[in-house]
Amino acid sequence: KAGVTQTPRYLIKTRGQQVTLSCSPISGHRSVSWYQQTPGQGLQFLFEYFSETQRNKGNFPGRFSGRQFSNSRSEMNVSTLELGDSALYLCASSTGTGGKETQYFGPGTRLLVL
Amino acid sequence: AQTVTQSQPEMSVQEAETVTLSCTYDTSESDYYLFWYKQPPSRQMILVIRQEAYKQQNATENRFSVNFQKAAKSFSLKISDSQLGDAAMYFCAYRLGGGSNYKLTFGKGTLLTVNP
Secondary structure, eight states, rough: OOOOOOEEEEEEETTOOOOEEEOOOOOOOEEEEEEEEETTEEEEEEEETTTTTEEEEOOTTEEEEEEEEEOOOEEEEEESSSGGGGEEEEEEEEEEOOOOTOOOOOOOOOEEEE | EEEEEEESEEEEETTTOEEEEEEEEOOOOOOOEEEEEEEEEEEOEEEEEETTTTSOOOOOEEEEEEEETTTTTTTEEEEOOOGGEEEEEEEEEEESSSSTOOOOEEEEOOOEEEEO
C-alpha cells in the first residue's frame, strides 16, 4: 500500500495570504489528523476528520480550517497568514475505528511565511 | 488537560550500547494509550512502540522496549544494541482511549545521537 502523501512538500507565502495543504491518506483509511510542528511549541494537534466530519479540534484560531472529501483526502486551509504560522504541517491517517490502532504520518509540508 | 514531559532534550549513546529515554505524563483517565515516535532528519514520523494502559506487561519491539509504570505515570523507552540508524528525535505521545479520540499529545522530544 502507498503511504500517506502530502502536497506540496514546500511552500513559501507572504503575510496576509492564504494557503491550502493537501493530505491523501492510506487507501482504506477514513481518519485524517493534522498537526503543526514548530521549534517553540513542538507538535500540536489541529483537528481530525472522519468520514467528512470534523470529529476533534485542537486549540487553534479560526484562521485554521479543514475539510475532508468523500475519498478521505483532506485539505487544511490557513487564511491571513502570520509569520508565526511558519511550521512543518504533518497529517496522519488511520482507519478511524478507535482502539490501539496506529496513526501513520505523511512526510509533511514545510510552510515558510515571509 | 493531559500533558507529556520529556526531561532530556538531548541524549547520546555509543553504537551497540543501551540507552533509556524518559517520559512522564499527567492524566486523570484510566483508559489511554502511550506511544514512542521517531522522527529522523527526513521529518517522517515513524511509530516505534505503543503501550495500552490496561496492559501490565511492558511492550517490546525487537531492540526497543518500554518500562511502563502506571502509578508513577512514567513511560521510558529502552533502545538496546544502538545502531547509527537510531539517531533521530524521539517523541513520547499520549492518546485518550475511546473509539473516536485521535488526538495525540506529544512531549517536546529527545534528540538522540549515536556515536560510532
